[in-house]
Amino acid sequence: MSTRTKQNLSVDRALLGFLFLAAMLTIGPFLWIALASFKTQIALLMGTVKFTPVGMNYDEVLFGNTSTFARNFLNSILVASVSTMAAMTIGFLAGYSLLRLRWPGWVVNLFLLWAVVFNLVPPVTLAGAWYELFRGIGLSNDMVALILAHTTLHLPMALWLLSSFLREIPRELEEAAFIDGASFVKTLWRVVIPIMMPGLVSTGILVFIFSWNEFPVALALTNNTSATVPVGIAKFAQENEIKYTQMAAASVLSAIPALLALMFGQRYIVKGLTAGAVK
Known part of the structure; x- marks a missing residue:
């Protein structure tokens, strides 16, 4: 050798x-x-x-008389799903507007810079202001308030990532679709979205996971009825006792949606690449 x-x-x-x-x-x-x-x-x-x-820890977490984990789980599914769809829709349309319409270059750069700066702001610094705002408009301890807050928190990340994927799509493909008589909506649906599918899926998974794991804003804007999974797990740390094993069981269960999203996304990314490669 x-x-x-x-x-x-x-x-x-x-x-x-x-x-x-x-x-x-x-x-x-x-x-x-x-x-x-x-x-x-x-x-x-x-x-x-x-x-x-x-298995008593899982039994206590899922079926215990005092446990609200099942309700917290459903709340998290609802909040994360709706806020992800909202952030993705707004982020996609905003990114398309910035990169395809005739905005001055400094406007595009300033807007994307704002998105980065806002994404660096710790969510806990916004929780108090949002609490006062939503209480003033009658949305105190309401999941609608948390959905709006999560959409606002994760929209800059969605906008930045989707804009980077949009940059890689040649304008000539859209122009060819317009010449062939396709409408704006049909061009987005048949040309842009299939090519962007890997980026859309990966961005959606990231936004969903960030929303699923978010704690300080959820703690400030929810109560026992509307609490999400991270808030529900924190409740196992009680005044006189910390239920470590039940907290561990709840943490394992809380990881299931993220794992399923990654498994689904891995398969769907390949499908999106194949669809985008064929006109």
């Missing part, structure tokens, strides 16, 4: 080792939480390694 081959082999092994370490650092905490969800509270606090798995 030559010296160059040995060097390449050493580099490959070092890269594999680094990737394995990165994977363990990423997956390790989730595996620890998943294992904790099958322990008793005593076994977890004692740091027991070998234990007999129990």
Whole structure:
């Protein structure tokens, strides 16, 4: 074996080792939480390694008399889905307007810069103002208020990402569709959207996950009836007791929608690429 081959082999092994370490650092905490969800509270606090798995934590989270996790789960599905669709629709149309209509270049750049700056603002700094605003207009502790807040929070990210995907679509494709007699709506539906499908799906998944995991604004704008999953998980930390194992079980259950969205998105991205490649 030559010296160059040995060097390449050493580099490959070092890269594999680094990737394995990165994977363990990423997956390790989730595996620890998943294992904790099958322990008793005593076994977890004692740091027991070998234990007999129990399902009472999931039973308590899903069917307990005092648990509201099932309702929180449905609330999160509704809020994340509606706010994602709203942010995607507005972001797509706004991005198309900025890049296809005859706006001055400085307007486009300033608007996209504002989107980046707003996306850097911590949501907790807006929670108090939104609480006062929605209470003043009669939407206190209402999911409509949270949907509007999440749409506002994640619209800049959707606008920025969708604008970057729109830049990659040649104008000539749309012009050819217009010459063939296609209307504006038909051009968007038959030409632009199929080509952009991978970007639309990946952006939608990101917006959905960010909305699903959002905590401080949801805590400020909801009550026991309208609370979302992150707020519901936090309620297991009570005044006299922190129910770690039930909190772990709820955390594992809360990860299911994100995993399903990623599985669905992976398949749909390939489908979107194929559809966009064929006129």
